[in-house]
Amino acid sequence: MTSALRSLRRRILTPADSQTSSAVRGFNEKTPESTELLETVGKMFLRGYAYAVECGVPAEAEENLEQLPDRFRGFAYEGAGMGFAMRDGLPGGRHDFVERFVQGRGGDHIYMVYVGVGWAMARLPRFRWPLVDVKDPLLRWLVLDGYGFHQAYFKTKKYVHQQYREAAFPWPSDGPRWYADRCIDQGIGRAMWFVAGTDPDLVGDMIDAFPEDRHGDLWSGAGLAITYAGGVTEQEILQFKERAGVHLAQVAQASTFAVTARVESGTLVPHSDLAAKILTGVPGQQAAAVSAASRPTPPYDKEEVPSYEVWRTTIARQLVPVDLDTVEESGQAGKGGQR
Structure with missing residues (x-):
């Protein structure tokens, strides 16, 4: 797949950062600092998701994920777990992205990756769930x-x-x-x-x-x-x-x-x-x-x-x-x- 098609897939499948805004969600805003932290968590999740839906193979996403700050890297891996699970559950292509991801660096973040798979299940039609496999x-x-x-x-x-x-x-x-x-x-x-x-x-x-x-x-x-x-x-x-x-x-x-x-x-x-x-x-x-x-x-x-x-x-x-x-x-x- 060409880089142009990958970028298109990313734009189509990845939600906007505004979806993580506390104001948009109607969440309590205790202090500016706490609000900024939670919104950063959401943005890092979406960044990891985007890396997963755009990459050719999981190793490409891992290279980008590993550059993120320690505090937020796990949330990005969670987002990548969702992204790979979405790719497993959608028609066409192969359906082993999550499995391959946790066999690599994603395995060190398996708690977060599996949580991300749950996000995908919430968005995929239930008849597609059997394709979103978790092995543990x-x-x-x-x-x-x-x-x-x-x-x-x-x-x-x-x-x-x-x-x-x-x-x-x-x-x-x-x-x-x-x-x-x-x-x-x-x-x-x-x-x-x-x-x-x-x-x-x-x-x-x-x-x-x-x-x-x-x-x-x-x-x-x-x-x-x-x-x-x-x-x-x-x-x-x-x-x-x-x-x-x-x-x-x-x-x-x-x-x-x-x-x-x-x-x-x-x-x-x-x-x-x-x-x-x-x-x-x-x-x-x-x-x-x-x-x-x-x-x-x-x-x-x-x-x-x-x-x-x-x-x-x-x-x-x-x-x-x-x-x-x-x-x-x-x-x-x-x-x-x-x-």
Whole structure:
């Protein structure tokens, strides 16, 4: 494909930067600094997306992605994950871009790449989903996190303010439907950090408006966002921790995943390290080590509770043992309320 055709594909498929504007989205603008940060995150996501839809092979996109600042590179990889998944799901050509991407440098950002795949699923017709394949049976649940984030970010009134939940979510076809709901809620909670403009109290107020059995996963998503994206002072992180209350274990686990994603990709920044230390009780590198030591081994998902959830609960048990009963009750809430 010629460079002219690649540029045309980029212009056709890539949304405008204005779509990440807090004013356009109607999101809270806490301070000019926090607004600028979140809008930069969105622009970096779209840059990574554009690199993916324009490139000939994933290695070309990687060269550009690796030039981006540490703080924002993961978001660009997330955008590239969406871009490659869109290419896999659209008619024509080959359908292994995501697989090839995570076999290269994208594998170091696999958490973010799989979340990006969820963005693509939110935009592709559902009959195209089988072409958007993810090979890791443990981390595939992150795709639903990305789906939930996309829906809450672009359909905020419906998914956040009206607390909408989809009926009989069809993916993955071999996974428990009750757990798909929970992973989508984690993505919605993560998006709330952007909707609230990084205001800890506003995030808490929005979560409080949801049914109680959804609170744990929503706090988990917000905990991942405050650690990975930031936009707050040390005092605000402490404020967030206090507001999480009985859901601190879920927050600590999600913070661990956030800092693990940064450690494994070589993009650990001071803010993420500080947030992890406050929310998990240990420095970022140590939290990542807890995640690695707790990671399940194959075969996965042979029991009623997915291995991914067993992993999350194991991390939470180690980091916040005083909240162990709360973790277990929250983990079963969605299960007990199956459709």
